[in-house]
Amino acid sequence: MIDTRRRLWLAGVIVLAALGFLVFQGLGNATLYFRTADEAVAQRAQLGERRFRIEGDVVDGSVRQTGNDVTFTLTANSVEVPVMHKGDPPELFRPGIPVVLEGRFQGDHFASDRILVKHSETYVAKNPERVTTTQP
Amino acid sequence: MTTTTRSSRPVQILGWLSAISLALTAVMALVISPPDVNMGDSVRLLYLHVPTAWLAMYVSFGVTTLASALYLWKRTRSRFWDLTAGASAEIGVLFLGLTLLIGSIWGRITWGVWWTWDARLTTTAVLFVLYLGYLAVRKVPASPEVQARRSAIVAVAAFLDVPIVHQSVEWWRTLHQPATIGDERRLLDPQIHGAMAWTLLLGVVAFTLLYCWLLAHRFRLAWLEDRLADRHLEVAIEERRAEAGLSEAAEVTS
Numbered sequence: 001m002i003d004t005r006r007r008l009w010l011a012g013v014i015v016l017a018a019l020g021f022l023v024f025q026g027l028g029n030a031t032l033y034f035r036t037a038d039e040a041v042a043q044r045a046q047l048g049e050r051r052f053r054i055e056g057d058v059v060d061g062s063v064r065q066t067g068n069d070v071t072f073t074l075t076a077n078s079v080e081v082p083v084m085h086k087g088d089p090p091e092l093f094r095p096g097i098p099v100v101l102e103g104r105f106q107g108d109h110f111a112s113d114r115i116l117v118k119h120s121e122t123y124v125a126k127n128p129e130r131v132t133t134t135q136p
Numbered sequence: 137m138t139t140t141t142r143s144s145r146p147v148q149i150l151g152w153l154s155a156i157s158l159a160l161t162a163v164m165a166l167v168i169s170p171p172d173v174n175m176g177d178s179v180r181l182l183y184l185h186v187p188t189a190w191l192a193m194y195v196s197f198g199v200t201t202l203a204s205a206l207y208l209w210k211r212t213r214s215r216f217w218d219l220t221a222g223a224s225a226e227i228g229v230l231f232l233g234l235t236l237l238i239g240s241i242w243g244r245i246t247w248g249v250w251w252t253w254d255a256r257l258t259t260t261a262v263l264f265v266l267y268l269g270y271l272a273v274r275k276v277p278a279s280p281e282v283q284a285r286r287s288a289i290v291a292v293a294a295f296l297d298v299p300i301v302h303q304s305v306e307w308w309r310t311l312h313q314p315a316t317i318g319d320e321r322r323l324l325d326p327q328i329h330g331a332m333a334w335t336l337l338l339g340v341v342a343f344t345l346l347y348c349w350l351l352a353h354r355f356r357l358a359w360l361e362d363r364l365a366d367r368h369l370e371v372a373i374e375e376r377r378a379e380a381g382l383s384e385a386a387e388v389t390s
Contacts, residue, residue: 016293023262023300033254033309055309090248092174100311116247121316122327123179125170 034100038079044105051104055118056081060095074101074110082109092117147352154349157342161187164335172332181242183335187343189235193298195347196228197267201295204288218284219362221291222274223354227347229267236264247311255308259301266294 037056040047056076063072070085072095083101093099093115103112143151165183172179203221206212239257244250251257274287305314316328317336328336 092246116249116311118311119246119313121313123316123329123332124173125329126173
């Protein structure tokens with residue numbers, strides 16, 4: 001009886017440890033979900049042609065649409081990275097917003113094939129005068 | 137404990153209250169609240185996404201954990217807490233599934249992807265699997281006491297992921313935005329337009345009422361099932377006894 005109980009506990013501990021390991025392994029990846037543009041430039045040599053996610057703000061007035069591609073400049077902590085994106089940007093893509101891009105460095109620019117539009121935690125009404133503002 | 141086949145008056149009132157508040161939330165969310173300056177009308181998914189997440193993670197799993205802890209504590213141990221824990225977790229899993237689904241649709245519209253393995257999404261997916269596992273553990277055959285104790289331990293362990301999900305947007309870099317409300321630094325100055333905030337608040341209240349109503353019903357069903365199982369057992373024992381008695385009598389006469 002004692003033995004079965006002990007074995008059950010042991011099994012439980014092993015399962016929990018495995019789960020914990022998986023979670024933190026997974027999160028190890030998730031912790032580095034993206035590198036900011038300045039970090040990516042600093043790690044340029046190590047990154048090489050490796051695929052990673054880069055984050056920054058789209059510089060105002062830098063967006064050029066050329067056929068199927070979009071070029072723009074990404075900035076974070078006053079470091080700028082030129083970007084060439086293949087394909088249509090998402091609907092909410094516009095200058096000035098923070099984005100996360102998936103792709104790799106190619107020569108002097110970042111070749112992106114996926115744009116993820118970051119959303120901030122602020123919610124602002126489109127037509128503030130339409131509704132009387134009440135502070136909660 | 138009185139349980140009948142019909143819901144009691146307070147539960148009926150609770151049902152009406154949740155229906156009314158849900159209807160009001162729908163009106164506020166779809167008509168009265170303004171579109172967002174960046175997201176446009178898709179911001180209205182906020183009024184489903186946040187309340188379902190609140191209902192699942194904090195209310196349902198919170199109640200499951202509390203009830204499980206009360207079951208594990210010898211002085212308060214009773215079948216009542218075990219059934220409450222199970223009923224609450226079922227509702228939680230359902231609404232966490234809805235949270236993931238609505239979040240995915242919202243993500244497709246705003247971020248441009250249905251899913252991405254960032255810390256918030258990953259830890260939430262883990263939470264969903266953990267509580268599915270808890271519901272599975274509840275069904276593993278054993279004596280009722282062993283079943284209840286085992287489930288209670290798993291429930292308390294599974295809840296450890298809830299604070300991790302909550303803090304994930306602060307601890308790690310995520311695509312998911314950090315908390316707008318419920319963050320101690322922005323508690324008095326949430327970065328959200330007034331009408332949006334009120335709609336969100338109403339949504340949270342409405343879904344909390346809905347949870348209470350669902351829990352009352354799910355618990356009652358679980359309680360009746362439990363009594364039925366006991367009754368079956370009693371009947372089976374009585375039948376055995378009767379059979380044994382009959383065969384004895386037959387032996388005597390022959």
